[in-house]
Amino acid sequence: xxxxxxxxxxxxxxxxxxxxxxxxxxxxxxxxxxxxxxxxxxxxxxxxxxxxxxxxxxxxxxxxxxxxxxxxxxxxxxxxxxxxxxxxxx
Amino acid sequence: xxxxxxxxxxxxxxxxxxxxxxxxxxxxxxxxxxxxxxxxxxxxxxxxxxxxxxxxxxxxxxxxxxxxxxxxxxxxxxxxxxxxxxxxxx
Numbered sequence: 001x002x003x004x005x006x007x008x009x010x011x012x013x014x015x016x017x018x019x020x021x022x023x024x025x026x027x028x029x030x031x032x033x034x035x036x037x038x039x040x041x042x043x044x045x046x047x048x049x050x051x052x053x054x055x056x057x058x059x060x061x062x063x064x065x066x067x068x069x070x071x072x073x074x075x076x077x078x079x080x081x082x083x084x085x086x087x088x089x090x
Numbered sequence: 091x092x093x094x095x096x097x098x099x100x101x102x103x104x105x106x107x108x109x110x111x112x113x114x115x116x117x118x119x120x121x122x123x124x125x126x127x128x129x130x131x132x133x134x135x136x137x138x139x140x141x142x143x144x145x146x147x148x149x150x151x152x153x154x155x156x157x158x159x160x161x162x163x164x165x166x167x168x169x170x171x172x173x174x175x176x177x178x179x180x
Binding site: 038039040041042045046048049053061064065066067068082083084086 | 128129130131132135136138139143151154155156157158172173174176
């Protein structure tokens, strides 16, 4: 998958990411993958549900995968952080 | 699925839910479903990953589903809240 089809969900408001996903789908992309870690996971689910229910009727949630990622902490140690990938496909 | 195979993830610490899941699996249950709404969704993913990676090696994430639920608010209106169900199966 091309890098531009991935939307990384972070600390912005939910609608900012909804807009990013809808924009990509309107530009001819058939599939968008939402990626989030830690507390942003809940927001990624919100984004997927809002896109599907309110903005893009012909899209389906094709796959949801969860995993654990190693993230370097400031003190040099490694933190384990949960992650989610939600694939939306027309 | 029997009600006792569902673990509802709320505001307690992550390890309280990990313990609940591991206890159920040790009592002979083959499948446990984690359910969470809103901000607890991130914690449900943490619980699933910790159970799988640290406590119960022979378990798989069988299915992950997301949805939108209607929750009555205090002012009589209805709020839409995202939800997740994560099925863990031996």
